[in-house]
Amino acid sequence: MIDLRSDTVTKPTDKMRQASLEAEVGDDVYEEDPTIKELEAKAAEVTGKEAALFVTSGTQGNQLAVLTHTKPGQEIILEEDAHIYKFEGAAISALAGVQPRPIKGTKGAMNPEDLEAAIRPDDIHFPETGMIGLENTHNQSGGTILPFENMKEIYEVARRNQVPVHLDGARLFNASVASGISVQTYASYTDTVQFCLSKGLGAPVGSIIAGSKDFIQRARKWRKRLGGGLRQAGIIAAPGIVALTDMVDRLTEDHKNAKKLAEGLDRLDGLTVENDVETNIIVLNVKGTPYTASEFVERLKEKGVLAGAIGPDSIRLVTHLDVTSEDIETVLKLIKGII
Structure with missing residues (x-):
């Protein structure tokens, strides 16, 4: 099967498997796992933050940020299609006791003026604004890169109003490789940042949250409360070190394959690529075919290609390290046959 459902489906490389086998381990709840410490130090260096924390998933990392930045009864401002708002099971309300304040954006980017207007004044009737959340790349906009100037302007608004920013x-x-802007530069316009090791970077599990030493120490306690305190976790951290060392530059291949696939699909009657393909995600509209998105996904599966329906007429296709240029050619031929 050619699996284009997500970049989460990648298999660990041989080097990652070997790194797991040879990893030196200890009890990370006691902060005694040397491999975890090495990964966290490398992640802090890459992001330019004082400290970093290994977490089980991107969702856990985001929720730790909300729990650590905010207090129950506060509000967080997010773009209306943000992952934290739409795809994390209302955890911000269930766990942190905060409510979302969604703002309509353009390709995932909030207007700084709209955002500043949404920050609550000091009034007994209103919740306090506890956090501003950004997302880069923006999943629901098809892997769109958040404009750097937009991030800077929002960070300036946040500073004026003394509200923390989490990315x-x-x-x-993916955003960094495609834009040429370093991860550290992006992260400098945030208070905290979460990134996944288990998506484009290819590690089998895990994410990182980075910020100040004080923030990470408080987040570590929240991680324990959520059941995220791991023991001999170096076995799963070792592939993360390989991911940060070896797997960043090759993201360019995924972006090239995504553009190649998008260009080929756009040439086929009845199909329209809905997004500007900037990184590794394509949103394909099949309304001009005899099929709904779900039916089209089933036809693809019959032909040996996995994809995901994200709307009545829309399908998401994601390139990653296990999808080759030859696979892209095969997918285009199969889709041409279907329509």
Whole structure:
């Protein structure tokens, strides 16, 4: 099967498997796992933050940020299609006791003026604004890169109003490789940042949250409360070190394959690529075919290609390290046959 459902489906490389086998381990709840410490130190260096924390998933990293930055009864401002708002099971309300304040954006980017207007004044009737959340790349906009100037302007608004900024950077390395702007530069306009090791970087599990030493120490306690305190976790951290060392530059291949696939699909009657393909995600509209998105996904599966329906007429296709240029040619031929 050619699996284009997500970049989460990648298999660990041989080097990652070997790193797991040879990893030196200890009890990370006691902060005694040397491999975890090495990964966290490397992640802090890459992001330019004082400290970092290994977490089980991007969702856990985002929730730790909300729990650590905010207090129950506060509000967090997010773009209306943000992952934290739409795809994390209302955890911000269930766990942190905060409510979302969604703002309509353009390709995932909030207007700084709209955002500043949404920050609550000191009034007994209103919740306090506890956090501003950004997402880069923006998943629901098809892997769109958040404009750097937009990030800077929002950070300036946040500073004026003394509100912390958290970046859901699940695919931040995709944004960095595609834009030429370093991860550290992006992260400098945030208070905290989360990024996934288990998406484009290819590690089998895990994410990182980075920020100040004080923030990470408080987040570590929240991680324990959520059941995220791990023991001999170096076995799963070792592939993360390989991911940060070896797997960043090759993201360019995924972006090239995504553009190649998008260009080929756009040439086929009845199909329209809905997004500007900037990184590794394509949103394909099949309304011009005899099929709904779900039916089209089933036809693809019959032909040996996995994809995901994200709407009545829309399908998401994601390139990653296990999808080759030859696979792209095969997919285009199969889709041409279907329509």
